[in-house]
Amino acid sequence: MKWYEKANHQRETVVASRVRLVRNVKGHLFPNRLSEKERRTLREELQGALSPLFPEDGYTYLQTEILSERERRALRERRLINSTLAGHEDPMGLFVSDDDEKSILLCGDDHLRLQNTLPGTALLPAWEELSRLDDAIGEVLPYAFDEKYGYLTAFPTNVGTGLRATEVLHLPALSQDKSFRRLTSEMNRFGIMVRPVYGEGADAMGALYEISNQKTLGLSEAEIIGTVQRMAGQMATQENKLRKALREKGGASREDQAYKAYGVLRYARILTCKEAMTYLSCVRAAVADGYLTLREPVNMYGLMLKVQEDALPQMGGKTPEEMRAILVRTALPDLE
């Protein structure tokens, strides 16, 4: 089972923690400089060297060029490849653990991209696991490393540690608050990026935001993890404060919103992605704030991932909007 499918009563503002490392191997040009044939050869070489580390019981290995464009976009929805690569037919390799927590992309923008995602506030444990994996890979493949610039990467924005640390936050109240923009630009000054997970700017869907480090050179991994965790923590605290204030203000309006959202998700026959995301976000917050009590635990974030256009299961005779409505109403538990 994937980590985001495991039922939980997660109420925290921090949804997930993710760390990503970019690595290249000595003696080979970066993937975008390789011909398709050379790229294939290198991928096979890397796969051969790494396969003992990623046994078949626990990991799946995929070759991306044999996937359809939709399947590649679904990998992007699972955050296993980026959107640029999802649009390419270049041969890439992907080891992915059965729970979707760990993945290793071969021959993407760089030779290797290692990633680990854990639910909740867990940047440090996620990093410790990934760093051990990095060490194990470094025993089999010689990394391109420079005393001055650190780990050498195709993009200068990743050089040094090659580390991107991200916390995924659910910010339904804060993102609507007038302080949000100021807080975001303040974060930028500390080298922290705040970006919506889905959509752009004011069109952000589901109030999910990624908080991650911008700089990768000149800081140690521990410093990067620490800063992201501290900044994400500050945002989460702001969100919780706002939600507490709204609860204390009382009135039936928020409760009403929560029940309406639940009602739509439970009974609608057609759901657009935007509708589903908006109401799922509302129900998630309402459960955390105690307006709604679900009879069984459910992974709301997992549902938000699954209602995305390319992640939806396909069924003959049903439109994506109909499929989405079916998926949501079967997954959503009864109210207490």
Added chain:
Amino acid sequence: MLCERCRQREATVRFTEVVNGVSSEHHFCLACAREMDFGPYSAILENFPMEWLLSGLLGIGGGEGAEQEEAPQTRFEITCPTCGTTYSQFVKDSRFGCADCYGVFDLLIGENMKHIHGAERHTGKKPRMRAGSAAAKAARAGAKETREETLQILRSKLKEALREEQYEDAARLRDEIRSLSGGDAQ
């Protein structure tokens, strides 16, 4: 390709000059390029201010305006010998072609790095290769030949040149051997 001036270092600067409609191309290493007189370009090579580079002054097809009038149809290009990425390509795509690019463009990217990261030096973890591990062996096999190995190759080339009576080549090889074995100046 070796620098046509010192014939020792890898040529990374391509200098194209067009005189009376006849174009000639020269290849120099960065060190030589800096010692030579390229008129208005010498100052650039001296300091490499980032803004000038980004304005395309050193790039192919760049330079509209005053600079072009001063040195018409003269172009510089710095190229990574390993992957062929030129500096103007890097400026355009913000993307390197191989690990060696970092060394080749080192002087040019310092400011850029400071701008992106606020720092120029890695302070995080380093690869921990155990001696005898597969990675250590692979790294050694791929490493550049040592100076001793280079000297051996040059000496055998020199012998061959003398045998073939290629005296010009022989003289160049002798100079190379002399400068390479002559202490640690290089």
